[in-house]
Amino acid sequence: xxxxxxxxxxxxxxxxxxxxxxxxxxxxxxxxxxxxxxxxxxxxxxxxxxxxxxxxxxxxxxxxxxxxxxxxxxxxxxxxxxxxxxxxxxxxxxxxxxxxxxxxxxxxxxxxxxxxxxxxxxxxxxxxxxxxxxxxxxxxxxxxxxxxxxxxxxxxxxxxxxxxxxxxxxxxxx
Numbered sequence: 001x002x003x004x005x006x007x008x009x010x011x012x013x014x015x016x017x018x019x020x021x022x023x024x025x026x027x028x029x030x031x032x033x034x035x036x037x038x039x040x041x042x043x044x045x046x047x048x049x050x051x052x053x054x055x056x057x058x059x060x061x062x063x064x065x066x067x068x069x070x071x072x073x074x075x076x077x078x079x080x081x082x083x084x085x086x087x088x089x090x091x092x093x094x095x096x097x098x099x100x101x102x103x104x105x106x107x108x109x110x111x112x113x114x115x116x117x118x119x120x121x122x123x124x125x126x127x128x129x130x131x132x133x134x135x136x137x138x139x140x141x142x143x144x145x146x147x148x149x150x151x152x153x154x155x156x157x158x159x160x161x162x163x164x165x166x167x168x169x170x171x172x173x174x
Contacts, residue, residue, distance in 0.1 A: 049110055056109025060116050064089055086117055093118035097125040123148045 067088050071081035096102035102122050106113040113119055124144060131143035145152065 052108060053110045053112030056105065056112030057116060058112075060089070060113065060118055063092075064116075089116070089118050090121040093121035094125045097122045098129060120148060120151070123151075 064085050067085040068081050071084045072078065076084065093102060096105070102113070102118070103126070106119065106122065114122075127146045128144045131139040133139060134143070
């Protein structure tokens with residue numbers, strides 16, 4: 001009996017020792033992992049990113065204003081000038097995307113390059129260029145709106161929903 005009790009005690013001590021070693025290994029592993037994460041995680045300077053976005057967006061807006069001024073000086077009215085400005089900015093964005101220049105601008109400027117109409121044009125042109133190898137229908141036709149599609153879909157749905165709400169409000173207000 002005494003022998004079996006001492007064996008049980010020894011087994012219990014070994015199990016406790018194994019648990020302690022495993023817990024220490026887990027703590028060391030977690031510390032090593034956290035140090036690794038700190039090493040590989042890039043640090044960002046928020047003020048610098050905001051400045052880059054502001055400058056990039058500002059340059060795009062200045063280009064748009066120059067186009068507006070030129071169109072109005074050519075005798076076009078304000079609405080027509082705005083249409084030409086939008087078309088030229090979209091065309092410039094698509095050309096720069098095709099030449100693989102716009103992604104560099106977007107990487108530098110962040111939201112400053114992605115928020116204006118040029119960013120939307122880039123989001124439509126980039127998948128078209130990327131999937132052109134798969135053909136006109138299954139490549140470009142199916143993939144062209146992978147990024148911009150949800151924006152268009154939810155924009156149209158939201159405007160429809162607001163229109164229905166406005167229509168119901170008009171019915172109730174009468």
